[in-house]
Amino acid sequence: MALGVTRESIPADSRTRVACSNCNLRELCLPVDLTDAEMHRLELLSHRKRRYAGADYLFRSGDPFKSLYAIRSGSFKTRILHDDGREQVTGFVMRGEIIGLDAISSDSHTCEAVAMEDSEVCELPFARLETLSREIPSLQRHLHKIMSREIVRDQGIMLLLGSMRAEERLAAFLLNLSQRNASHGMSPNLLTLRMSRLEIGSYLGLKLETVSRALSHFQDDGLIRVKSRAIEILALPRLRALMGKT
């Protein structure tokens, strides 16, 4: 973990070379067990760090595909657009997660990614990632797992959208955020939503009013406490139980 290399010391528009071997996200982003020699090779990725302000695009649909991006800090939403302007938020991507996998199939991005707050990403040129993963089996395996995990995640959302009711969807959403919070060593009970009710609604296939009403209802039932975008989970087990029955 890089001592002496603080984020603050880097100018906002700079593209800085960073070394995976020093990255404090290594476990999350590319948690492969590498020998020193392999780790040295991984540096050949010579990926760069970029910063984005809230509402900035990381990429737009149609952009040519060059790289995957590992999120070092902050968060993004991804969305796809329908011909008639309707949009569907397909994911909220957080620290330690990888974004851009959809673009591999057609060599251009099919969705767009927008920063939900000030964020930093690590650019991983995909061609080099492929070359390297031919040389380092554990890296190859990890890349495959990341892609497969995205498929599983998407299918989970299909289940949610296809067969859950509004309050179940919202409970699932909150529990998912809680779990991701916990996996980063943060409190599973204190959530700070980075997205609006409208965006949550789009993600969950609901209107923003329905999202708002469901949150209010949860609060009335003593499950959570809502203070605008800060949400405190008061009864995690009951929230869990809510999915499935009703």
Next chain:
Amino acid sequence: MALGVTRESIPADSRTRVACSNCNLRELCLPVDLTDAEMHRLELLSHRKRRYAGADYLFRSGDPFKSLYAIRSGSFKTRILHDDGREQVTGFVMRGEIIGLDAISSDSHTCEAVAMEDSEVCELPFARLETLSREIPSLQRHLHKIMSREIVRDQGIMLLLGSMRAEERLAAFLLNLSQRNASHGMSPNLLTLRMSRLEIGSYLGLKLETVSRALSHFQDDGLIRVKSRAIEILALPRLRALMGKT
């Protein structure tokens, strides 16, 4: 079915070796441009062909992950199950397509695959596929594209489930089948559904009655002709136009 070789004459567990170089699906399943030498190596996959009768499981959720499967003939549905028994059909997989990608992430299958008719699959041991794709870059690239394509497909269904109305979903479904039919050199206007209204409903996040009503409505409007599971598309452009407005 091969002449003189009925399903019954082949023990259920028989595994026949097949060669990719001879396979008439080569273009669809692994359409990589290989030299003779590489093609020779591909044979090392020494995949086997298996047969399944309708309603047979190809794999169940929880099964350990060993192989991907390329569908040589027939079709399968994939579904995930919720704790409380609810199920969501996540895909209808046809000839030339690959199934099982979800299992890579956790080394066990997260969904289950059930044959919708008599079918043949080609088993592709994943460990060998990984080894080979380290040696053959174009195979590696192709594997990545297949996984990415699955991600894009799933996100398309998220859009459908999250922001389209019942008849739009059904139109999208029929158009998708039509297109896949066409890509196999079959008529884009004559569809033979292998799945029930219940299964279509599960896939589209609708009840079977809604699916039936929408089909009847399309028929009344002269868009299609429904004869149980045989569907003739009479006005493809109008069906296309139906998605997006209304």
Next chain:
DNA sequence: TGCGTGGTTTGATATATGTCAAAATAGGCT
């Protein structure tokens, strides 16, 4: 500090889709 604007909550009402039920149809098996 106060204003303004986007975001959120809440209410009244509309509607698409679900639910329940019965009739019609199709396909498998003897």
Next chain:
DNA sequence: AGCCTATTTTGACATATATCAAACCACGCA
């Protein structure tokens, strides 16, 4: 061929969620 069962269609009605509208709130900016 004809019965049996599962699937599909259709109808009447219920309801979850959407829609429209207004009030409320929070936060950034002057």
